Each structure stands twice: as structure tokens, then as C-alpha cells.
Amino acid sequence: MGLTERRQLILKLVIQEFVETALPVASETLVRKYRLGVSSATVRNEMAALEDLGYLTHLHTSAGRVPTDAGYRFFVENLMERTALSLAERRMIRHQFYQVRGELDQWVHLAGAVLARTAQNASLVTPPRAADLLRFRHLELVAIHESMVLLVLVFHGGIVKQQTLPLESARSPEDLRRIAARISDALADLSLPGIEDLLARELKQIPATFGEFERLVIDHVMRAMQSFEEQAQEQIYSDGLLEMLSQPEFLPSLAREDAERAVERTRHALEILKSGRGLGALIPQALASSGVQVIIGGENSTNEMREYSVVLARYGVDRAVVGVLGVIGPTRMAYPRSISTVRYISSVMSDLLAELYNAESRSAEGDVDPE
Amino acid sequence: MGLTERRQLILKLVIQEFVETALPVASETLVRKYRLGVSSATVRNEMAALEDLGYLTHLHTSAGRVPTDAGYRFFVENLMERTALSLAERRMIRHQFYQVRGELDQWVHLAGAVLARTAQNASLVTPPRAADLLRFRHLELVAIHESMVLLVLVFHGGIVKQQTLPLESARSPEDLRRIAARISDALADLSLPGIEDLLARELKQIPATFGEFERLVIDHVMRAMQSFEEQAQEQIYSDGLLEMLSQPEFLPSLAREDAERAVERTRHALEILKSGRGLGALIPQALASSGVQVIIGGENSTNEMREYSVVLARYGVDRAVVGVLGVIGPTRMAYPRSISTVRYISSVMSDLLAELYNAESRSAEGDVDPE
DNA sequence: TGTTAGCACTCACCAAGTACGAGTGCTAAC
DNA sequence: GTTAGCACTCGTACTTGGTGAGTGCTAACA
Structure with a gap:
């Protein structure tokens, strides 16, 4: 990737800033907030270059920069720091699962609720299902x-x-x-x-x-x-609608755009989650691959999902039962956090199932839990 | 009730018109649309009287009339024609339940879905539960x-x-x-x-x-x-969010008000349905009484529900299992249709349970199904 | 006494106009 | 390669005036 250090830094900062505020990012803001040591004009030049490369856009001339899908992709692939959930969070999550450990049918609900709350977006979970035919x-x-x-x-x-x-x-x-x-x-x-x-x-x-x-x-x-x-x-359990709708995209008060947009988006989101259209296609894909999958905006096969990103992982016990769980939200998503949340909960669910099956846990790779 | 025939007619028409269009009703509209045979001025006088009696209101001087909670109450009690669902609808509903007759756990979901679709509002259903302690x-x-x-x-x-x-x-x-x-x-x-x-x-x-x-x-x-x-x-299953949010109250395009209102209302509705706050209190009440219960706007015990009406009925088999099902939506609700829908589905569910228990059906009173 | 025509009045809604300011792109100098 | 300076763009907010729907009131009428 022919991207200078500085351009990578600027791209990263633009994304971080935009994810945090949901507002287009101005060159001046970056300089002030992150003490870049160069002038806003220089940042503007770099931003223009990043725009030429397809990583950023512009709504109109006098607006700040906004990441494109490609920008997010580059961020996820190269720029993002791979964090883990805090120990306190991990403990709390484990504890909650521990409390319902005997009740298999509660696991899916709990996973959905915890995913949603932790990633502050909607969640989707498919129940654990026999890897081969039901016996x-x-x-x-x-x-x-x-x-x-x-x-x-x-x-x-x-x-x-x-x-x-x-x-x-x-x-x-x-x-x-x-x-x-x-x-x-x-x-x-x-x-x-x-x-x-x-x-x-x-x-x-x-x-x-x-x-x-x-x-x-x-x-x-x-x-x-x-x-x-x-x-x-087609059984996809979903939760966290309210969490997702608390994102500024759906609140006219914060995002300055027309409030009508917010209403439209809300309806659209509801329809996607209810019907599962566009989501169903992702499941087999996630089942087939190990590790956490990130599908960003237009990378989705359906046009309906153009404005949403999905972070998915398989969970379960190899050759016995497997399921899929993940987070869905606007492309402006805190990817590092979503990814670590999905990864962690996948590992917890896998452990639970492994215990049930007396087998090795087989969650999304990595992410050992030191507890 | 010291309400002249004509005033009753006008109140009824105002409510029907408002329920249909979601727009304040003008005197002129009524005269034109229903050929009242009197002038709009006369209707205005009557409307003013109905307003004094507390059945109608005004958003501002130059706006049409809107029913109050008391107006709806009077309508439900005295003015409403008690209709039944059409034979075709009843048939279709029975058929759907017939298809899942063996799967007890599907009944609740189906009831929720059918209620929502038929009444075009959100639905709520509690699973059938032993009338006394679990044995x-x-x-x-x-x-x-x-x-x-x-x-x-x-x-x-x-x-x-x-x-x-x-x-x-x-x-x-x-x-x-x-x-x-x-x-x-x-x-x-x-x-x-x-x-x-x-x-x-x-x-x-x-x-x-x-x-x-x-x-x-x-x-x-x-x-x-x-x-x-x-x-x-506290188990309350709910469905039909999308149906309810298709009501003009939640769509800025139709209702002329500020679009921000629509967003606020949407969030509010989501919170009510998700948390079940304000709903939980209604369940014991509905379990205790036979027949269809209608709770209109401010009649709700909680202030949160001020803008919503609930139509509820008990279903089940006497002294064995009972549950509650109903419809929730804006006070501007098609009460006759909601009531007949709730009554009918209550009777279907009761029949199913009666079959399961080899007992007499004990649904909301009345409403025999001629099929 | 009830009904109605007429009319002033109210108020939401819309469109146009104006001012403001955030932010960019470009140019020329360093 | 960097940066100060500045013209330019465009969204946002606020104001203004016009329009029309609908009411409330009054006075005349059956």
C-alpha cells in the first residue's frame, strides 16, 4: 500500500473522530485536537490525496471529510489497534452467562442482549445448530x-x-x-x-x-x-434495536440533517432486522469461515444494506453444533470494539457449548480469556 | 347522557374521520362528506358544545376538531357499531392456527403476528400460564x-x-x-x-x-x-412494531407536525414495548375480568402511556391455563376493528387450548364463530 | 329557539431573502 | 514540501410576507 505514514495517521484520525462525533471532520479540528505539528492546509492537502485514493469523501465543497467504505476497510485491515474488552467487562459478561448456565434456551437471548449493550448496536444470533443433520x-x-x-x-x-x-x-x-x-x-x-x-x-x-x-x-x-x-x-434472533437507534444517525437532534432522514432510516433498519433480508445470506458465509468477519456497507451483497456494517463470528463446537452471532449497525461503527465484543462473546458461548458437549471449544480464533 | 342525537352523530363522525385520516376534522368536511343537511356553521356550534362537554378539542383556534380521551370513551361505550371480522379473515386466521396446531410454542408467536397484521398496530401476548401454581x-x-x-x-x-x-x-x-x-x-x-x-x-x-x-x-x-x-x-411477547410505526403518528410525511416529534414518538414506543413498563400493570387486570377491556390514553395508570390505547382480552381454559392478548397503538385507533380482532383471536386461542385440555373454551364472552 | 350567511381573525405552512460561519481549494511565498 | 491568505461554497438559522384553512361571532332569518 503506497500510503505514507502521515496519510495513514490522518486517515486513522479522521475515522476515529468521525466515529466518535458522527460529524464530518475538518482539517483544522484534527490539527487542534491531536497536535499534529503541521498546519491545517497541509492536512487538507493530505486529505485531498486520500480522497483521490478513494478513502475519504466530501458531501459538498465546504464540508469536512467523511470516510468511504474503502476507508473503513483500510482502517480495519491495517490501521486499527486490536483491543480487548476490559477485564471488568469480561468478568461481568462471564458472570451473566454463568447465572443461566443450566438453561440452554437462555443463552441465545443473553448473547443478543450482551452484544447489543456492549457494542451499542443491534445484535443478531442464530441458535446453536447441529453442524450436520439433526439426530x-x-x-x-x-x-x-x-x-x-x-x-x-x-x-x-x-x-x-x-x-x-x-x-x-x-x-x-x-x-x-x-x-x-x-x-x-x-x-x-x-x-x-x-x-x-x-x-x-x-x-x-x-x-x-x-x-x-x-x-x-x-x-x-x-x-x-x-x-x-x-x-x-431462517431463525435469526435479534436484539438491541433501541441501542442501535440511539446512534446519532437515527436522531435528528444531533445529526443536523433533515429529521425525515432519521425516520426513514429507522423504518429501514426495522425492516432489515425484522425480515432478515440481506442478513440471511451472511450466515452461511460466517459459518464457513473461522475468525471474525467484517462486512462494510456496500460490500454487502444486497443494496439494502449499503449503509450498514456487520461484524460476525461463528461460535460452537467443531463437528457438533455451531451458530453465528454478530453486531449490525451504521457503517460509522466502532469497529475495534465491535470486533472484540463479537470475538469475546463467541468464545464464551463456545466454552459453554464445549462444556455441554465435553469437547474442545472452537470459537473465533485467538482471544484467550485469562480468567 | 344528555347528548342529542345530532351531537352523538357528529361526535361519531368526527372520530371516524379522524381515525381514518389522522387530520383534525373541519366542520365543512363533515357537511360535505356525509351530507348532513345542515350548514357548517351549525356543525361548528355543535362541535363547540361537544368541546364544552369535554369530548373534543382544538389544537389552536383555526384548526379542526380532534377527539379527547373522553370522546373516544363515549364512542366505544355508546356510539360504536359492534362489527365482526369478515368471514374470509376469520377463515384465514383459523387456517393459520390450524397449520401449527401441534406446536404449542408457536401459538403465541402466531397470535402476536396475526393480531398485529389484522389490527395494524403492535400486539402483545402472554403465554398461557397455569391459572394456579405450576404443577x-x-x-x-x-x-x-x-x-x-x-x-x-x-x-x-x-x-x-x-x-x-x-x-x-x-x-x-x-x-x-x-x-x-x-x-x-x-x-x-x-x-x-x-x-x-x-x-x-x-x-x-x-x-x-x-x-x-x-x-x-x-x-x-x-x-x-x-x-x-x-x-x-413478566413474560410479554410483543410483535407488530412495524405495523404500529406505519401509523401516521410516526410518519412525518403525512402528519404535518415537526418530523422530530415522529422520531421521539418512535423511540418512546420502542421503549414501552421493550421494557413492558406500563403494560405489566394491565395484565392482572385483564386476567381478572372476562370480556374485552379497552384502556384509552390517559386512563392508563402510567403517564408514559398517555398517548396510547390498549385493547386486551383474556384467553384460555377456566381453572387450567389462561393468558392475555391484545393490541396497543395510538389513541387514534380503529377501536371497532381492534376489539373484534382481539375478541376473535382470543376465542381461537381458547378453542385450541380447550382442545388440548379437553375442556370447555372460555374466551372473551360472545363472538361465536359460525365456521 | 334553532339555523345560517357573512366576515373578521387566527395560525400553520410555504417560499423567498438574508446573514452567518464553517470549511475547503487554490495560489503564491517561504 | 509547507503554509499563510483569501476567495468561494454551501448548509443552517432566522426573518418576512403571503396564502388558505378553519374557527368564532354576530346579526338576520324561519
Whole structure:
């Protein structure tokens, strides 16, 4: 990169300043605030050069400089100091996870809340999901009353799903227990295709292995697995809307622009988070790569996300369960902090899952936690 | 109510018009649009009278009339025509619930989504909850690996909860099954205080009934029940933010006011829905009374909710499980439609739960569904 | 007594005009 | 290569005047 030391410094300062204030950065401001030892005119010349190189822009002639996507990219790649969260913050976060350690379904919510609060932006988290296909572990049948039975399905990875099944005729508890045990044994460790295979084979046997009712139950099991696999694709939990909307981009009072812009942006942000459009595409990508991914503004595949950046990381246990978590916000984002937050929470979640699975943690690389 | 026919008509029309357009209503508009057969001056006189009575206001001298909270109240109580959702809408809604009938945990989400879409406002739904204390039904222990076991707890009412428990030493599946069966039997049908009693009694027996590990498991069961009871208090699921924010109150383009107002309102709405402040107080109230409740603007106990109205109804099965669902939006709300929507969805949810419980449906009164 | 035409009055909304100031780009001197 | 100086640009804020919607009041009318 043919960028002199000084230009790198100026680019870095412009970005830091802009991220902090959300206001275009003037040459004079930099000189005054950071005691650059040169005059504002010199800084202006450098800024003009950085603009030619595509790292900065101008809204109009008499406005300060603003970083471009390329500018942020260069910053993230070369200029940024890789910081870690403070010990106090790390402790607090660990403590919160510790408090809900027994309740798997709380982890995702907590991760979303903590990400949002720590990075002061919206967060997104996908639940931990089997790296390969969902595999059956155990079935329990519990009668709710004489004509309704509850299927409680446990899958590998501690995933529990429930499903109700109306009964034609009442069944005794022993009966149900026996049937559940039989099915549990028969389907143990099978994935959906495995169960289909099994059924296909059984169908040919003349003294049928499964009775009519057992078939019905298995059918419901399969349907539940099917619907879970489908839902899992698009399940993105999101939090921190309020945190993100506290960024000046969405507040007309601070950003001097038209207040209408703020309203439009707000609606737009809501739609993105609600629909998950533009986000869904990022998930597989994040699952495929290790480490923290940063997608800046126009680098997003969809045009909708042009004004947003996403910081993503995978979490989970290798070859068992994995998920994705991250932060989303305006391109004017405190990247160092977002990145360390995402990295840290990914490592915490990975540790938790590793404990659950009795395996090595496999979070975003690096970032050991000295506690 | 000493209100002449004509004044009632005018009040009704003002409200209808204002709800539709979100713009202050001029006397001339009413005359033109509804062919009142009198002059605008007469209407103005009547409006002035309605203003004296507290049913209408004025932002400033030369602006049209706007209903007050008292005006809406009178409308809801005396003027409103009680409509029902169209057959097509009812069919579509039933159909959607039919599609997820087996998956209890989807009901709440679906109800929230449907309420929001149908009433074009935000919705809130509390999950069905045992009318009295949570009662234990069944426990299953599933080993995840040699040093981690998953407790799957089933409570009366088909509520399932999971909890992990680290093991000191590995246990065989038979061992776990035996222990789970023992505990399931011992705790069957007990509520939290009941379990505490049981433990207290057992403690005195000299050859202890439960081993150390069994005590640990029971302890976790109790903790899970405890945390569920606590969480249930404040669990309010909410949806339809986007629908509500599509109301002109939040869009600067339509409402002529300052765009900054719209932004402020948006933030305010977000905070209310996220924190549940001001909403929590309404739930017990709605649980206590049958029928649809309408709380208009300043009638809310908290000042925060001054500009919002809430339409709430209880749903569920008497003496078994009940929940609350409703719509929240600006006081300028299509009350007839909101009310029929809430009433209808309450009845659908109640039917579903009744089926699950093999009991009589006990929704908001009235509103039989002819399908 | 209720209704209505007429009219003065109020006030939000809009467009145009003006002044201000922050910040740049350029030039010429160092 | 650096910098002082200065003209130029353009957003922001504030003022002004005009317009129109809508009311409130009054006086005449049925």
C-alpha cells in the first residue's frame, strides 16, 4: 500500500473522530485536537490525496471529510489497534452467562442482549445448530388427558422439541411408556433420512414391526424434525434495536440533517432486522469461515444494506453444533470494539457449548480469556 | 347522557374521520362528506358544545376538531357499531392456527403476528400460564455425554422446560431412567410448595428415601420451577412494531407536525414495548375480568402511556391455563376493528387450548364463530 | 329557539431573502 | 514540501410576507 505514514495517521484520525462525533471532520479540528505539528492546509492537502485514493469523501465543497467504505476497510485491515474488552467487562459478561448456565434456551437471548449493550448496536444470533443433520436421541410420551398426548423429543445436542398428538382412544401410561421406549430404541441416533430408510425397510417385513399407532407417532416425529430443519435455516434472533437507534444517525437532534432522514432510516433498519433480508445470506458465509468477519456497507451483497456494517463470528463446537452471532449497525461503527465484543462473546458461548458437549471449544480464533 | 342525537352523530363522525385520516376534522368536511343537511356553521356550534362537554378539542383556534380521551370513551361505550371480522379473515386466521396446531410454542408467536397484521398496530401476548401454581408432571433424564445430563421437565398443561446438570461421575442410562421414574412418581402432581413439604417430611426419615444424587436432581427441578414462576410474571411477547410505526403518528410525511416529534414518538414506543413498563400493570387486570377491556390514553395508570390505547382480552381454559392478548397503538385507533380482532383471536386461542385440555373454551364472552 | 350567511381573525405552512460561519481549494511565498 | 491568505461554497438559522384553512361571532332569518 503506497500510503505514507502521515496519510495513514490522518486517515486513522479522521475515522476515529468521525466515529466518535458522527460529524464530518475538518482539517483544522484534527490539527487542534491531536497536535499534529503541521498546519491545517497541509492536512487538507493530505486529505485531498486520500480522497483521490478513494478513502475519504466530501458531501459538498465546504464540508469536512467523511470516510468511504474503502476507508473503513483500510482502517480495519491495517490501521486499527486490536483491543480487548476490559477485564471488568469480561468478568461481568462471564458472570451473566454463568447465572443461566443450566438453561440452554437462555443463552441465545443473553448473547443478543450482551452484544447489543456492549457494542451499542443491534445484535443478531442464530441458535446453536447441529453442524450436520439433526439426530434423534429420545422420545417421551406424556398424556395430557385421555385424548391428547404430548411428544417430547430430545435430539442430539440437547435440543428439545414438543409436539401434541390427539388420540383416537385413550392409552394407559404404561402403554405410552412402552411405545416411547420402543420408538426411542428404534430411532436412536438416526437423522431424518435415516428414519426414512428404516421405515422403507420395515415396510417390506410381513409381520410389521410397528403398529398403526406407532407409525403415527413416528410420522409426527419426522414432521417435527422436518419443521425444525426448515425453521433453523431462517431463525435469526435479534436484539438491541433501541441501542442501535440511539446512534446519532437515527436522531435528528444531533445529526443536523433533515429529521425525515432519521425516520426513514429507522423504518429501514426495522425492516432489515425484522425480515432478515440481506442478513440471511451472511450466515452461511460466517459459518464457513473461522475468525471474525467484517462486512462494510456496500460490500454487502444486497443494496439494502449499503449503509450498514456487520461484524460476525461463528461460535460452537467443531463437528457438533455451531451458530453465528454478530453486531449490525451504521457503517460509522466502532469497529475495534465491535470486533472484540463479537470475538469475546463467541468464545464464551463456545466454552459453554464445549462444556455441554465435553469437547474442545472452537470459537473465533485467538482471544484467550485469562480468567 | 344528555347528548342529542345530532351531537352523538357528529361526535361519531368526527372520530371516524379522524381515525381514518389522522387530520383534525373541519366542520365543512363533515357537511360535505356525509351530507348532513345542515350548514357548517351549525356543525361548528355543535362541535363547540361537544368541546364544552369535554369530548373534543382544538389544537389552536383555526384548526379542526380532534377527539379527547373522553370522546373516544363515549364512542366505544355508546356510539360504536359492534362489527365482526369478515368471514374470509376469520377463515384465514383459523387456517393459520390450524397449520401449527401441534406446536404449542408457536401459538403465541402466531397470535402476536396475526393480531398485529389484522389490527395494524403492535400486539402483545402472554403465554398461557397455569391459572394456579405450576404443577409437576414428569421428569426425564437424558445423558448428553458422560458428565452432562439433560433434565426434561414436563408440567401440567403441556409446558416443557429443559435444564442441564453436570455430573460428578458417569451414570448408566438404566440408572438415569430408574432415578427419573422414581422422582417422577414421587413428585407427581405437586406444586413447588408441595415439593418443599415433601422434602421436609422426607428429611426426618432415618433411612433417607432419596440418595444424594436424587436430591440434587430434585433441587434442580425446584430451581427450574422457581425460575419459571418468576419469569412467567413478566413474560410479554410483543410483535407488530412495524405495523404500529406505519401509523401516521410516526410518519412525518403525512402528519404535518415537526418530523422530530415522529422520531421521539418512535423511540418512546420502542421503549414501552421493550421494557413492558406500563403494560405489566394491565395484565392482572385483564386476567381478572372476562370480556374485552379497552384502556384509552390517559386512563392508563402510567403517564408514559398517555398517548396510547390498549385493547386486551383474556384467553384460555377456566381453572387450567389462561393468558392475555391484545393490541396497543395510538389513541387514534380503529377501536371497532381492534376489539373484534382481539375478541376473535382470543376465542381461537381458547378453542385450541380447550382442545388440548379437553375442556370447555372460555374466551372473551360472545363472538361465536359460525365456521 | 334553532339555523345560517357573512366576515373578521387566527395560525400553520410555504417560499423567498438574508446573514452567518464553517470549511475547503487554490495560489503564491517561504 | 509547507503554509499563510483569501476567495468561494454551501448548509443552517432566522426573518418576512403571503396564502388558505378553519374557527368564532354576530346579526338576520324561519
